[in-house]
Amino acid sequence: MEIYDCHLHTTYSKDGKSTLDEMCGRALALGMHAITVTDHNEPDTPGFPAYEHIRQSVAAAKRKNEELGGRLQVYAGVELADQFIGGQDPAPYYEMDLDCILGSIHSTKMYSAFFPDHTFGSDLLQSAQKADMDFLKKFVEAYYSELRKTAEKADVDVIAHLTFPLRYINGRANRGLDIAEFxxxxDQVLAAVVKTGKALEVNTSGMATDWKHFMPDEDILKRYYALGGRFVTTGSDAHRAENLGVGIPEAIHMLQKIGFTHGSYFVKRKRFEYQF
Structure with missing residues (x-):
């Protein structure tokens, strides 16, 4: 089974814990075919200018790919978040020699409207634990409204971690929100993904935690398939080398069961396929 991990973060992301060398070492040890380095374009904070770190991340990935000489394909990407809700201007990133652009809603600004104490990487869990369920549902509605815009209008290749709010609301705060209500x-987001020819990510980061869920899970992937969606990527969203690739073989088995026969990856922003 060929393993492509198309979503990971290194120390070029503010919350990354492992270097690119450590990530590549782990990928080689696991016998992976390819990884795509997708460091965050946010937050842009004093002492950590996001654009400069992404520029360095892309250059490092290109160098590492040459250094490894085909033993592991290392692609250069970025995770562009919050394009329609006051995030960073994405225009400068399109001038980089990128292989893949992930589109996501990390929603630091949107989260702050709902969770005033939220800061990057902290406090959201505490807020999710305290908030009443009606409040959390309004937040999730706002999230999907913004994600639909991203799927419809953003110049990105992949829609990442579709059910991202559940990572906090259910996975960490154990609130038991029923995603079926949404x-x-x-379906509007999925229809936009299909219409625009983007790929949908199966994010496996939950499998590295006690939560043990994919983002999205099987039921939503079945809905995507029924709508005509066939383009999927797999990504561990690893911020530490030990989490690289976790859950991807299981995700592929799930996708095969649904009917998917190929995975996608991107080189110079052109989609390619490999057989499951």
Missing amino acids: YPLI
């Missing part, structure tokens, strides 16, 4: 909104 299927009509999710």
Whole structure:
């Protein structure tokens, strides 16, 4: 089984814990075919200018790919977040020699409207634990409204971690939010992914935690398939080398069961396929 991990973060991301060398060493040890380095374009904070770190990340990935000489394909990407809700201007990133652009809603600004104490990497969990369920549902509705815009309008290749709010609301705060209540909104996002020819990510980061869920899970992937969606990527969203690739073989088995026969990856922003 060929393993492509198309979503990972290194120390070029503010919350990354492992270097690119450590990530590549782990990928080689696991016998992976390819990784795509997708460091964050946010937050842009004093002492950590995001654009400069992404520029360095892309250059490092290109160098590492040459250094490894085909033993591991290392592609250069970026995770562009919050394009329509006051995030960084994405224009400068399109001038980089990128292989893949992930589109996501990390929603630091949107989260702050709902969770005033939220800071990057902290406090959201505490807020998710404290908030009443009606409040959390309004937040999730706003999330899918913004993600639909990203799927419809953003110049990105992949829609990442579709059910991202559940990582905090259910995975860490254990609130038991029923995502099925939002299927009509999710279907709008999925339809936009299909219409625009983007790929949908199966994010496996939950498999490295006690939560043990994919983002999205099987039921939503079945809905995507029924709508005609066939383009999927797999990504561990690893911020530490030990989490690289976790859950991807299981995700591939799930996708095969649904009917998917190929995975996608991107080189110079052109989609390629490999057989599951």
